[in-house]
Amino acid sequence: MPTHHKLIIGNSESMKEIEDESVHLMVTSPPYFNAPFDYKELYDDYEQYLAILEKMAKETYRTLQKGRIAVLNIDDMLVKGEKFPIVADATKIFQNAGFRYRDRIIWKKPDGYLRISRRSGVMLQHPFPMYYYPDNLLESIIIFQKGKFVYKSIPQEVRESSKVNIKEFQDNRWYMTLWNMTNVLPGSRLEKDIAAFPKELPYRIITLFSYKGETVLDPFAGSGTTLKIARDLGRNSIGIEIKGELEEIIREKIGFGTDQSFLDDNNDIFEAIYRNGEIT
Numbered sequence: 077m078p079t080h081h082k083l084i085i086g087n088s089e090s091m092k093e094i095e096d097e098s099v100h101l102m103v104t105s106p107p108y109f110n111a112p113f114d115y116k117e118l119y120d121d122y123e124q125y126l127a128i129l130e131k132m133a134k135e136t137y138r139t140l141q142k143g144r145i146a147v148l149n150i151d152d153m154l155v156k157g158e159k160f161p162i163v164a165d166a167t168k169i170f171q172n173a174g175f176r177y178r179d180r181i182i183w184k185k186p187d188g189y190l191r192i193s194r195r196s197g198v199m200l201q202h203p204f205p206m207y208y209y210p211d212n213l214l215e216s217i218i219i220f221q222k223g224k225f226v227y228k229s230i231p232q233e234v235r236e237s238s239k240v241n242i243k244e245f246q247d248n249r250w251y252m253t254l255w256n257m258t259n260v261l262p263g264s265r266l267e268k269d270i271a272a273f274p275k276e277l278p279y280r281i282i283t284l285f286s287y288k289g290e291t292v293l294d295p296f297a298g299s300g301t302t303l304k305i306a307r308d309l310g311r312n313s314i315g316i317e318i319k320g321e322l323e324e325i326i327r328e329k330i331g332f333g334t335d336q337s338f339l340d341d342n343n344d345i346f347e348a349i350y351r352n353g354e355i356t
């Protein structure tokens with residue numbers, strides 16, 4: 077079956093192009109407030125940031141089918157010496173939007189991960205109590221559910237075609253709340269200046285929480301990692317991204333050339349919609 081991939085260039089505070097209960101899974105990584113490397117001073121204050129997450133959570137609840145899953149990859153953020161409890165606040169926001177808090181997975185990056193502030197160095201300079209600041213190698217993956225899923229609603233042949241590979245599940249320890257995954261390496265061309273998550277993250281989530289032929293939503297699409305993996309796994313996708321200049325990168329990542337809407341082998345379709353009326 078050909079898959080369909082829609083990119084909406086606009087603000088995901090509203091998802092007006094998406095019908096109620098038409099999405100089967102949401103997986104995304106929102107900006108981490110004013111993260112020093114990636115989003116320096118993007119928001120005026122923390123309240124403005126939380127208000128955006130709140131609107132996105134409400135729209136996600138509206139567009140998701142009953143019983144389905146919403147996943148956020150997010151982390152607490154240290155900005156100018158103050159730590160903002162983004163994971164706790166986002167959890168509350170999703171609960172208030174109607175979701176049930178289902179699980180929290182910790183993503184651990186490799187020990188040599190470079191792109192963190194080396195706060196622990198303070199202890200080397202001042203080897204005394206009270207100078208302790210650990211380096212952070214962890215992010216959270218928080219999982220929410222909209223009511224109860226009816227397992228019987230999925231036809232037998234769809235269940236079979238979407239079967240999870242148990243060897244992969246066991247060998248790569250998907251069964252634990254600790255996921256060891258390598259981050260996107262600095263210098264990766266398509267992810268330059270975009271705080272992209274590794275393909276492995278949407279790969280696991282899409283495999284574990286959606287069936288073939290269903291639709292996966294990413295309201296902060298970035299370089300389009302979720303859309304690309306959705307396509308690889310035979311799912312449809314919808315991405316929302318505020319920066320129009322990322323369309324080209326997203327197209328390339330998913331596998332559609334600049335002027336190409338169809339892909340020959342499977343007749344997969346790509347469509348970009350600009351809120352200003354332009355359709356490409």
Ligand SMILES: C[S@@+](CC[C@H](N)C(=O)[O-])C[C@H]1O[C@@H](n2cnc3c(N)ncnc32)[C@H](O)[C@@H]1O
Binds near residue numbers: 108273300
């Ligand atoms: C952390 S990045 C997502 C990276 C993505 N997971 C990937 O693998 O490339 C967050 C993205 O959200 C976009 N963004 C920020 N605010 C937005 C909003 N209100 N609506 C839609 N996109 C937004 C940013 O431009 C950025 O590309």
